[in-house]
Amino acid sequence: MHGLVTAAFGRHYEVITDSGCLQGYPRGKKSVFACGDEVDIAPRGDGQGAIEHLHPRRNLLWRSDAFREKLIAANLSQVVIVVATEPAFSDLLVSRCVCAAESQDLKALIVLNKADLAERLPAARESLAMFTALGYRVVELSALDGADALGAYLQGERSILVGQSGMGKSTLTNALIPEANAATREISTALDTGKHTTTFARLYPLPGDGWLIDSPGLQAFGLAHLDPDHLAECFVEFRPYLGQCRFRDCRHDAEPGCALRGALAAGVIHPRRFEHYRAIRTEIAEAKRLNPGW
Numbered sequence: 534m535h536g537l538v539t540a541a542f543g544r545h546y547e548v549i550t551d552s553g554c555l556q557g558y559p560r561g562k563k564s565v566f567a568c569g570d571e572v573d574i575a576p577r578g579d580g581q582g583a584i585e586h587l588h589p590r591r592n593l594l595w596r597s598d599a600f601r602e603k604l605i606a607a608n609l610s611q612v613v614i615v616v617a618t619e620p621a622f623s624d625l626l627v628s629r630c631v632c633a634a635e636s637q638d639l640k641a642l643i644v645l646n647k648a649d650l651a652e653r654l655p656a657a658r659e660s661l662a663m664f665t666a667l668g669y670r671v672v673e674l675s676a677l678d679g680a681d682a683l684g685a686y687l688q689g690e691r692s693i694l695v696g697q698s699g700m701g702k703s704t705l706t707n708a709l710i711p712e713a714n715a716a717t718r719e720i721s722t723a724l725d726t727g728k729h730t731t732t733f734a735r736l737y738p739l740p741g742d743g744w745l746i747d748s749p750g751l752q753a754f755g756l757a758h759l760d761p762d763h764l765a766e767c768f769v770e771f772r773p774y775l776g777q778c779r780f781r782d783c784r785h786d787a788e789p790g791c792a793l794r795g796a797l798a799a800g801v802i803h804p805r806r807f808e809h810y811r812a813i814r815t816e817i818a819e820a821k822r823l824n825p826g827w
Contacts, residue, residue, distance in 0.1 A: 538570040539736040541604075547735075548574050548582065555582040567593065567604035568734040568746050569691065592637040594693065598755040599820035606693045606734060606746050612639050613686075615696035615705065616661070617646040618653035622697055624660050628809040629754040630695050631669065632767040636759060641669055642686055646701040648673040663803040667769055676701040680708030689742045693734075698750025706747040710737045713747070756813055757820035764817065765793075768810055770802055785810075
């Protein structure tokens with residue numbers, strides 16, 4: 534029967550079918566399924582079933598380094614990147630998540646949580662200004678009493694919440710979907726980082742059409758699987774200048790006639806975003822050096 538993967542626990546999966554929920558297990562040794570995958574599953578009794586077939590994916594969100602890859606979710610329409618006024622968030626991680634969304638032609642929405650902390654709000658807005666200038670939507674809210682502000686952006690969408698630990702993804706999920714009962718914990722002020730509360734991705738149907746996935750907190754989002762040329766295309770502000778460099782194989786470092794560096798010097802490209810690009814590109818090159826199979 535046809536089913537939807539709504540949670541992934543290592544080598545077994547929660548699969549929702551028209552007949553109810555099954556604990557699904559893959560045939561063979563590989564676990565190649567992600568939250569949001571559509572599958573065919575054969576019931577085996579005791580609420581279990583064998584996953585027989587993976588339906589073609591519209592897209593796949595995943596992260597990778599030189600030696601490991603982690604499937605995050607499939608068949609999305611939107612990536613919701615959750616940051617907060619506290620603890621401090623990484624603007625580089627935001628760029629990584631945006632690139633991952635762009636690489637799969639997904640919409641990106643940034644949520645600034647804990648916007649009620651007025652003293653920290655200006656600094657958080659400043660960190661996000663380079664993204665709002667590019668046209669990325671930013672929704673400011675407090676998950677504890679204003680999560681409804683996000684609801685309108687989720688209707689009819691297949692969304693996933695991503696971001697660092699402690700940003701309030703599970704609190705948002707609980708507020709939007711009270712039956713979710715996702716675990717939340719206090720922020721570790723000593724480390725200025727959140728404690729991991731969600732250890733696996735879980736999909737929740739939304740009223741009407743669409744669904745929402747709450748995912749584990751990220752401290753890294755490797756993009757080793759991206760081709761360097763594709764990476765440049767994932768920076769939307771680079772696109773008008775790609776192919777305009779004097780040299781076809783320009784690496785956008787110190788080559789004369791580099792169109793990207795010209796745009797940077799003219800103030801069209803934000804210096805911090807260019808730093809992000811170079812950091813990710815260097816990481817991809819190192820991953821390919823360590824693992825030529827990429």
